[in-house]
Amino acid sequence: MKKRVRVIPFLLMVLVVVYFKPIPTAACSCVVPPPADVALSEATAVFSGEVVEVKKSNADNGKTVHFKVREIWKGIDSTTISVFTNNDSASCGIDFTVGKEYLVYAHTLDSNGKSILSTTLCDRTAELANATDDLTLIGEGQIPEQTEKTTDSQYNQYYLYAGVVAIIVGLVGLFIWKRSRKS
Missing domain, CATH: 1.20.5 (Single alpha-helices involved in coiled-coils or other helix-helix interfaces)
Structure with missing residues (x-):
């Protein structure tokens, strides 16, 4: 009888280990980003803009950041744009603040069969006030045209x-x- 009593806790521990899987975690690890002019050529889109809204999504552990575009260097021709980033810096997400302006280097990301723009801490994306060196290297962008296309x-x-x-x-x-x- 004593052997059975000792075996039951052991079996319960084995069941816990086998059936309860750990929660996957990610840690952000980046190589040194290339210079701004190289990052410009490698990015899908590069623009500066003011954050107007940040929407968190529970489905894909990220957030969509909506920008009012101020200046364009590459890849877009709109006065507004949305960019995806992860929720936190541990998974290389950027903590965007509504009302602040950023220089954004974005890449195409396939998400649920759709291509979206995405940026991470590993890109050169930075608050515009801290991106003066980048702006010197990449030169002047273009101001987006204010077209009145309403749905x-x-x-x-x-x-x-x-x-x-x-x-x-x-x-x-x-x-x-x-x-x-x-x-």
């Missing part, structure tokens, strides 16, 4: 066309119905 006007055009088509189909249907009643 509301696109939807309004859609409804206009849909309405015209519905009226034409209705009139043709009415014409066919009247002709069939005469016969």
Whole structure:
């Protein structure tokens, strides 16, 4: 009986070790980033902009940072852009602050079958006030064009066309119905 009593705690410990898996963790480890001009050529997009919103996502352990673009060096042509980064510095994420301006070096990341822009601590992304050396090396960027493309006007055009088509189909249907009643 005493042997059984000793075996049960041992079996319980084995079950705990086998069935409870450790939580995966990641530690950020970066090599020294290349000079700014090389980082510019290697990046998918490079821009400066003000952070307007940071949205955390529980699904992919990261956050999406929305920027109002001030200046563009490469890869985008919009006045607003969203960039993904991990939640914390332990997983190489950047702690962006709403209202501050940053120089962002972004790369393409495949996420759930979609390509998105992403940046990490291993890139040269930095607060704009601390990026004067980079700005000297990469030169002046371009100011994005302020185009007035609103989705509301696109939807309004859609409804206009849909309405015209519905009226034409209705009139043709009415014409066919009247002709069939005469016969």
